[in-house]
Each structure stands twice: as structure tokens, then as C-alpha cells.
Amino acid sequence: xxxxxxxxxxxxxxxxxxxxxxxxxxxxxxxxxxxxxxxxxxxxxxxxxxxxxxxxxxxxxxxxxxxxxxxxx
Numbered sequence: 001x002x003x004x005x006x007x008x009x010x011x012x013x014x015x016x017x018x019x020x021x022x023x024x025x026x027x028x029x030x031x032x033x034x035x036x037x038x039x040x041x042x043x044x045x046x047x048x049x050x051x052x053x054x055x056x057x058x059x060x061x062x063x064x065x066x067x068x069x070x071x072x073x
Contacts, residue, residue: 001025006066009037022066024073041072 001007005025010018023037040055047054052072055062 003027006040007037011039022071038073040067042069044070044072047072 003026006022007025008020009023011021013019022040024040026036026038028034029036044054046052055065055067055071055073057063057070
């Protein structure tokens with residue numbers, strides 16, 4: 001795994017179930033090897049101006065991301 005990779009990680013849902021959700025691997029944090037990740041969501045209505053970034057199929061690197069649709073990070 002390298003910085004910038006899109007990974008699937010289990011995230012608890014409101015009903016308590018775990019569901020694999022996409023996240024972007026930012027870096028490994030020493031000394032305990034914890035992972036710093038950024039969540040990815042297709043819930044575009046939750047966009048926060050000057051905070052979120054939109055990843056779009058029009059972006060040059062979208063195809064290599066492994067994402068299936070326009071998403072927020």
C-alpha cells in the first residue's frame with residue numbers, strides 16, 4: 001500500500017453493522033503503524049465549500065483511483 005491508494009476499510013454504520021467503505025490512504029503514523037486515511041463518499045449533498053474536494057470522472061487520474069462514481073473527499 002502506498003500513499004494515495006484507495007482502500008476499503010470496515011466502518012460502523014448507524015445500525016451497528018460494519019460495512020466496507022472506501023478511503024484514501026494518506027500515510028502510516030509512527031511509531032505504532034496507525035494509518036491516517038481520508039474518507040470517500042458519494043453523498044455529494046454533504047459537500048462543504050473550502051473543505052471537501054470532489055473527485056470526478058473528468059479528472060485525469062479518476063480511472064486509476066478505482067472509484068466508480070463522482071465522490072467527495
